Amino acid sequence: MTPIATPTDAELPKLKLDWAPLLVLPALALAALPLIGSAPTWVTLTIAGLAMGMMIFIMASGLTLVFGLMDVLNFGHGAFVTVGAFTATLVLLPMQGWMQADSVLMNLTALSLAVALAMGVTGLLGWAFERVIIMPVYGQHLKQILITMGGMIVAEQMIHVVWGPDQIPLPLPASFRGAIIFGDAAIEKYRLIAVAVGLIVFVAMFLVLNRTKVGLLIRAGVENGEMVEALGYRIRRLFVGVFIAGSALAGLGGVLWGLYKEMLTAAMGSEIMVLVFIVIIIGGLGSVGGCFIGALLVALVANYAGFLVPKIALASNILLMVAILLWRPQGLYPVAKR
Amino acid sequence: MSEALLTLTGVHTHIGQYHILQGVDLTVRRGELTVLLGRNGAGKTTTLRTIMGLWKASRGGLVFDGQDITRASTPDIATAGIAYVPENMGIFSDLTVRENLLLAARAGEPDAQRLEWIFGFFPALKKFWNQAAGTLSGGQKQMLAIARAIVEPRKLLLVDEPTKGLAPAIIQSLITAFRELKGMETTILLVEQNFGFVRSLGDSVAVMDDGRIVHKGRMAELAEDRDLQQSLLGLSLDAHQ
Amino acid sequence: MLHRLLSGDFPRSLWLSGALALLVLVLALAPFLFTGARAMNVAATICVFIVLVASYDLLLGYTGIVSFAHTMFYGIGAYGVGLALYSIGPTWGAMALGLGIALLLSLALALVIGLFSLRVKAIFYAMITLAVASAFAILASQLSDFTGGEDGRTFSVPEMLRPGFRLIEAEVFGTAINGKLITYYLLFFGALAIFLFLLRVVNSPFGRVLQAIRENDFRAEALGYRTVVYRTLANCLAAATATLAGALMALWLRYAGPQTTLSFTIMMDILLIVVIGGMGTLYGAMIGSALFILAQNYLQALMKQASDALTAVPVLANLLHPDRWLLWLGVFFVLSVYFFPTGIVGKLRALKR
Numbered sequence: 067m068t069p070i071a072t073p074t075d076a077e078l079p080k081l082k083l084d085w086a087p088l089l090v091l092p093a094l095a096l097a098a099l100p101l102i103g104s105a106p107t108w109v110t111l112t113i114a115g116l117a118m119g120m121m122i123f124i125m126a127s128g129l130t131l132v133f134g135l136m137d138v139l140n141f142g143h144g145a146f147v148t149v150g151a152f153t154a155t156l157v158l159l160p161m162q163g164w165m166q167a168d169s170v171l172m173n174l175t176a177l178s179l180a181v182a183l184a185m186g187v188t189g190l191l192g193w194a195f196e197r198v199i200i201m202p203v204y205g206q207h208l209k210q211i212l213i214t215m216g217g218m219i220v221a222e223q224m225i226h227v228v229w230g231p232d233q234i235p236l237p238l239p240a241s242f243r244g245a246i247i248f249g250d251a252a253i254e255k256y257r258l259i260a261v262a263v264g265l266i267v268f269v270a271m272f273l274v275l276n277r278t279k280v281g282l283l284i285r286a287g288v289e290n291g292e293m294v295e296a297l298g299y300r301i302r303r304l305f306v307g308v309f310i311a312g313s314a315l316a317g318l319g320g321v322l323w324g325l326y327k328e329m330l331t332a333a334m335g336s337e338i339m340v341l342v343f344i345v346i347i348i349g350g351l352g353s354v355g356g357c358f359i360g361a362l363l364v365a366l367v368a369n370y371a372g373f374l375v376p377k378i379a380l381a382s383n384i385l386l387m388v389a390i391l392l393w394r395p396q397g398l399y400p401v402a403k404r
Numbered sequence: 405m406s407e408a409l410l411t412l413t414g415v416h417t418h419i420g421q422y423h424i425l426q427g428v429d430l431t432v433r434r435g436e437l438t439v440l441l442g443r444n445g446a447g448k449t450t451t452l453r454t455i456m457g458l459w460k461a462s463r464g465g466l467v468f469d470g471q472d473i474t475r476a477s478t479p480d481i482a483t484a485g486i487a488y489v490p491e492n493m494g495i496f497s498d499l500t501v502r503e504n505l506l507l508a509a510r511a512g513e514p515d516a517q518r519l520e521w522i523f524g525f526f527p528a529l530k531k532f533w534n535q536a537a538g539t540l541s542g543g544q545k546q547m548l549a550i551a552r553a554i555v556e557p558r559k560l561l562l563v564d565e566p567t568k569g570l571a572p573a574i575i576q577s578l579i580t581a582f583r584e585l586k587g588m589e590t591t592i593l594l595v596e597q598n599f600g601f602v603r604s605l606g607d608s609v610a611v612m613d614d615g616r617i618v619h620k621g622r623m624a625e626l627a628e629d630r631d632l633q634q635s636l637l638g639l640s641l642d643a644h645q
Numbered sequence: 646m647l648h649r650l651l652s653g654d655f656p657r658s659l660w661l662s663g664a665l666a667l668l669v670l671v672l673a674l675a676p677f678l679f680t681g682a683r684a685m686n687v688a689a690t691i692c693v694f695i696v697l698v699a700s701y702d703l704l705l706g707y708t709g710i711v712s713f714a715h716t717m718f719y720g721i722g723a724y725g726v727g728l729a730l731y732s733i734g735p736t737w738g739a740m741a742l743g744l745g746i747a748l749l750l751s752l753a754l755a756l757v758i759g760l761f762s763l764r765v766k767a768i769f770y771a772m773i774t775l776a777v778a779s780a781f782a783i784l785a786s787q788l789s790d791f792t793g794g795e796d797g798r799t800f801s802v803p804e805m806l807r808p809g810f811r812l813i814e815a816e817v818f819g820t821a822i823n824g825k826l827i828t829y830y831l832l833f834f835g836a837l838a839i840f841l842f843l844l845r846v847v848n849s850p851f852g853r854v855l856q857a858i859r860e861n862d863f864r865a866e867a868l869g870y871r872t873v874v875y876r877t878l879a880n881c882l883a884a885a886t887a888t889l890a891g892a893l894m895a896l897w898l899r900y901a902g903p904q905t906t907l908s909f910t911i912m913m914d915i916l917l918i919v920v921i922g923g924m925g926t927l928y929g930a931m932i933g934s935a936l937f938i939l940a941q942n943y944l945q946a947l948m949k950q951a952s953d954a955l956t957a958v959p960v961l962a963n964l965l966h967p968d969r970w971l972l973w974l975g976v977f978f979v980l981s982v983y984f985f986p987t988g989i990v991g992k993l994r995a996l997k998r
Binding site: 279282283285286288289290292293294295296297298299300301 | 456458477478479482483488490494496497498499503506507508510552
């Protein structure tokens, strides 16, 4: 038996924060500036990218946590996005008067009600989805993928059954419309709001994960669920909670996304899922921080490419993913696992 | 002899198609340090995992503190009063030393006095209190793993090969720690391959081979009897140290 | 003889053997049994889907990896042949060139995707293929100057395959021996040959290794270097076969477009057929394809009638609307994965015991 451990009191390396992925973001934005050529356009595109990135983050964060915690990849996550957006119309369309009134307070009240309902419904749906669809197939990746994909199709079709086959327009509330002129650049108000909401969600999530016992348990569970159980905690309950929260966040993301597009389609969830998957692969499966940076990267690239070479906008994200995986095969922030 | 705290009766455990435990009978007495010896693959780790409910016994029964835990879930077994230090230590490397201990203290914040007592024999933990556990050395991780199991008093401690891969200086501080625990009448089931380490610590000893207990007795007797060591463990003490 | 043809992998069930024999017989004689264009379309589609689904089963059933990019390879085959015939002209040379380029592109893509994602984690593969396939589908409809966009491309086939061509003037059993019939038999024998080839592959030592890897992967996720090689090879093989299926379909339709080749609906169809037919049994692809294509063509009409009859009950009418075909497929799919994981072939084989 050869001792391999270091002596007890050797000085430890200082805790290293992995900065490199954080630098990619400004580097990308700066590299795009000369390609785009015009500073105001660049500002508009960058803000648009950040807004989109925040929304994608909100949708993707729950998915990546659920995967990290329980090794469950829910291909039906996009259904919660769609259901969230459509549920919001149950409030927003009857309250059109409040939405279009020239009063921030009335707009916000209507919107808050819609968001609360959407998150409540998607959270509840998440709970049911977990019980009925996912629980029987724990630990069986193949069946998980197939079943959750099937669940997604059914949910999407049910949207058609309930809301009919047509697209539903969802106008922005009056006070969120229009743009702020900032020098030569026009910045849409709603994009700023989306950035703000995204930041709030990120900070809240960060605080919960780092400052509360539940958060510590979630982080511990991502790394070693068995040990969390051996310490006397029911990881299953933790998991259901995270699943519900993740679904509700997807619902919130759906409302934000629907208002951003001002048009709802039953396929909106599955369309955005393509970007969400790219984001969580880039970020490192299970990593919330990686998911955040990944979402911003993907959205910025999508916006810049959409302006520079519109025909290959989505393909550009595939290229981004390939580049990142060549650099870090497990994603930006790989999660230590068992 | 004191009364039994944990009793395994004819326990069989299957992992997939493999039949690992083939009728284990084992008793851990209150206040004693019981050592489970045996070569690699004899079923020692499986025994601990079966006690912890991480793998379920397919036959036989486990009784802990008068309570049948054969079918109990891992969290229930843990709250019944069993703490577990797995072979890979199960440290949450993303969390700090403090946070690791915080999770182990189910009642809330860890008791300050008890912490000081632990820092007494594991000073490194105090030094790196707010450091991510992943940056600790192997020995320090082992200390953290044991500290996590004892940060609140538990009825029984399961410890799986704590000396594996550690330097002699660290093994010495582990010995100190186990002496302290014995001093407080803690009941411990310790799996080891390093006979030198457990010879002076153990009260009782059980030796496993091929998924069964092949010898039970007092540690003192085994420590004296070189022939028995030779036949059970296939090693001579001198060669192993 | 039969033993060699089937590579020793017999259906192992009397009912299954009977059904398969009947299916092959009907498909072989289809031009002489049916007269309508619709029936011929159904028969041809079944032939192509047998190849498409069987090649997917090589991945899902035999190797244990889920891909959402199978329609991408199918589409590459269809577009390869279609675009070559469209831009060069209706010659055999153009067709061969298109097919060759399509095969190379498919192999290259499958190789790159495989090496990228199969190396890290099996679940990566499902996500990455989904992303790549969506990007590819969007790219195909965006590059409309080249691909014809959403409308796709209609093209002419070599003269011998055109309906107007007559091999012999006389009719045989009341059926004209024309180009359409020749195309059908090209599809039929092409599909038969590819199917027998796949049967050989899964029963070769290579196929046994694939199955061993699948079994291992279910238990532990320890992926070794060789695992990646075998999986990537299986991936390339499946991609090439799907490309051939796409080429056959394009020849039959004389059209290549996103709806008939790249759409996600087709991907769902493939998944459903594999699961219903029976994963890991190539015969499941035959039974599943036949039943599914028949249902798709004739049940949807039934749904329309039911929906029309129920217009008074809004939600029910919506549920049974032919556009909600996918809803029922989805429900059926989820239920089959739970309760019917061995599929029809598995059930039929269990009957015997």
